[in-house]
Amino acid sequence: MSCDYLINNKEMARQNGIVQPLLTDLYQITMAYAYWKSGKVDDTAVFDLFFRTNPFQGEFTIFAGLEECLKFLENFHYSDSDIEYLVQTLPPNIEPEFFEYLKDLTCKDIKLSAIEEGSVVFPRVPLLRVEGPLIITQLLETTLLTLVNFASLMATNAARYRMVAGKNVSLLEFGLRRAQGPDGGLSASKYSYIGGFDGTSNVLAGKMFNIPVKGTHAHSFVTSFSTLDDLHTAVLLHAETQKQCNLLELAVEWRRRLSAVIDVSPEEASDGELAALISYAQAFPSGFLALVDTYDVKSYAFLNRSGLLNFCAVALALNDCGYRAVGIRIDSGDLAYLSVLARDTFHQVAEKFQLPWFNHLTIVASNDINEETILSLHEQGHAIDCFGIGTHLVTCQRQPALGCVYKLVEINGQPRIKLSQDVGKVTIPGHKEAYRLFGADGHALIDLLQRSSEPAPEVGQKVLCRHPFQESKRAYVIPSKVEHLYKIYWKEGRICTFPKPLVEVRERVQSSLRTLRQDIKRNLNPTPYKVAVSDDLYTFIHELWLQNAPIGELS
Ligand SMILES: Nc1ncnc2c1ncn2[C@@H]1O[C@H](COP(=O)(O)OP(=O)(O)OP(=O)(O)O)[C@@H](O)[C@H]1O
Numbered sequence: 108m109s110c111d112y113l114i115n116n117k118e119m120a121r122q123n124g125i126v127q128p129l130l131t132d133l134y135q136i137t138m139a140y141a142y143w144k145s146g147k148v149d150d151t152a153v154f155d156l157f158f159r160t161n162p163f164q165g166e167f168t169i170f171a172g173l174e175e176c177l178k179f180l181e182n183f184h185y186s187d188s189d190i191e192y193l194v195q196t197l198p199p200n201i202e203p204e205f206f207e208y209l210k211d212l213t214c215k216d217i218k219l220s221a222i223e224e225g226s227v228v229f230p231r232v233p234l235l236r237v238e239g240p241l242i243i244t245q246l247l248e249t250t251l252l253t254l255v256n257f258a259s260l261m262a263t264n265a266a267r268y269r270m271v272a273g274k275n276v277s278l279l280e281f282g283l284r285r286a287q288g289p290d291g292g293l294s295a296s297k298y299s300y301i302g303g304f305d306g307t308s309n310v311l312a313g314k315m316f317n318i319p320v321k322g323t324h325a326h327s328f329v330t331s332f333s334t335l336d337d338l339h340t341a342v343l344l345h346a347e348t349q350k351q352c353n354l355l356e357l358a359v360e361w362r363r364r365l366s367a368v369i370d371v372s373p374e375e376a377s378d379g380e381l382a383a384l385i386s387y388a389q390a391f392p393s394g395f396l397a398l399v400d401t402y403d404v405k406s407y408a409f410l411n412r413s414g415l416l417n418f419c420a421v422a423l424a425l426n427d428c429g430y431r432a433v434g435i436r437i438d439s440g441d442l443a444y445l446s447v448l449a450r451d452t453f454h455q456v457a458e459k460f461q462l463p464w465f466n467h468l469t470i471v472a473s474n475d476i477n478e479e480t481i482l483s484l485h486e487q488g489h490a491i492d493c494f495g496i497g498t499h500l501v502t503c504q505r506q507p508a509l510g511c512v513y514k515l516v517e518i519n520g521q522p523r524i525k526l527s528q529d530v531g532k533v534t535i536p537g538h539k540e541a542y543r544l545f546g547a548d549g550h551a552l553i554d555l556l557q558r559s560s561e562p563a564p565e566v567g568q569k570v571l572c573r574h575p576f577q578e579s580k581r582a583y584v585i586p587s588k589v590e591h592l593y594k595i596y597w598k599e600g601r602i603c604t605f606p607k608p609l610v611e612v613r614e615r616v617q618s619s620l621r622t623l624r625q626d627i628k629r630n631l632n633p634t635p636y637k638v639a640v641s642d643d644l645y646t647f648i649h650e651l652w653l654q655n656a657p658i659g660e661l662s
Pocket residue numbers: 404405438439440441442443444473474475476477480483484487
């Protein structure tokens with residue numbers, strides 16, 4: 108996938124360029140041909156897209172990917188070269204008229220209803236309901252699933268990191284290098300932001316999705332300098348007076364003076380590291396955030412001996428030139444211990460040299476961080492302001508896939524049910540609506556699926572909510588608020604509800620999560636949120652089940 112294609116093609120500028128009708132499984136196209144041949148061109152279908160289990164041993168999921176689904180519907184069209192490829196690839200006996208049919212196929216007859224992107228969602232409640240001609244609804248399956256599955260998994264993962272980190276810590280996504288390929292990396296950046304991250308190091312994601320891009324520097328930048336002689340110039344113009352300052356002389360002098368505070372002699376610190384930090388400070392005098400753990404990742408003392416001393420020396424030299432440093436990044440060792448050690452040092456420097464802003468320098472931590480690390484660091488106590496998170500976040504290492512499925516629930520107005528030995532896999536048939544019922548305390552209480560022909564539940568009116576498969580599990584609910592979960596997003600060939608900008612989807616995630624009780628969101632053994640069906644739908648499912656289940660014969 109070439110970047111040029113992604114960013115120069117105006118029409119696709121907002122869409123990942125590989126999302127196109129051929130990004131599907133072959134069987135969708137072979138089924139389309141068989142449907143076409145058997146005269147099913149005018150059949151109409153309803154498909155539900157839903158998942159059966161929440162990821163990460165949690166009890167909630169964040170729905171994401173809707174905007175990309177809409178762009179896909181908008182752009183759905185087989186190009187001449189797509190058709191040519193299919194002619195060559197499908198068996199030679201395919202009737203040429205089928206390719207003519209495919210050539211003209213668009214999503215003009217599709218109706219797509221969906222839950223708002225960024226909402227908390229639960230197993231079995233359809234996230235998308237796709238209605239229209241059978242052939243085209245079938246052809247959309249794989250692409251819609253690939254657009255929703257990873258997006259929702261990623262947004263959920265990011266939202267979980269945000270929950271454990273708390274509101275006062277910044278979260279940066281650093282995962283591109285470790286992501287599942289370029290497209291996985293781009294999607295991870297976008298949906299991490301939706302889930303609650305503050306920015307990404309992925310520059311293309313920043314450009315394409317208007318996400319803040321952030322970053323520090325790598326160890327290679329430090330190790331590329333070996334002595335102070337590697338600095339070709341040490342001059343920096345004073346921020347206000349524009350007078351020339353010699354950053355090297357200032358930093359070396361500060362390093363000498365600091366040895367009293369940091370209890371290290373300047374000879375113990377690395378000159379190559381000092382040269383690197385000076386060079387970086389010259390390039391970014393207002394954005395100086397330095398990696399301080401290059402020269403010993405095992406001995407905690409070394410951060411103290413070299414990185415921290417050199418950083419403070421350059422930060423104080425910058426201060427002489429009218430600039431304030433931003434902070435440090437620690438990428439190895441005991442992050443709790445080292446961050447507290449760094450903060451203590453900043454306090455001492457602030458006090459000794461009467462520079463109160465030194466107390467508030469930013470401490471970024473990275474290195475294989477996951478939810479458990481953050482929880483454990485919080486338990487231990489730390490002084491980290493920002494986590495840079497890559498591998499565990501973007502690869503969703505704890506659970507690599509969300510199992511969204513796309514199931515036929517109605518054909519030509521007739522309900523369809525898919526039976527399974529595993530009750531959890533039996534589909535809920537028919538054209539349905541979904542409502543979220545809120546309790547007296549304002550929290551979401553239960554999601555209720557009903558047949559579309561039923562009247563909507565009303566505030567203050569008792570509703571019988573039933574477990575879809577366990578007869579004895581039922582409860583009356585008197586909702587204090589009823590939210591109809593579906594809006595029509597696509598109808599008559601165009602978007603009819605415009606998806607919200609990314610920042611608003613990001614806010615929606617947080618406001619939607621606030622409607623959930625804490626015990627549903629907790630990390631360890633969370634309480635399941637209830638998803639129910641109306642009495643009418645319950646009876647409908649079970650009658651259809653009996654009609655469709657063959658009666659066996661014992662002999
Ligand atoms: N205080 C802490 N509590 C819990 N986990 C921590 C703490 N400090 C760091 N970690 C985590 O422990 C792991 C330490 O990684 P590792 O054992 O590879 O050590 P390292 O310091 O990175 O060494 P090196 O980079 O030299 O191999 C990382 O996943 C890091 O996020």
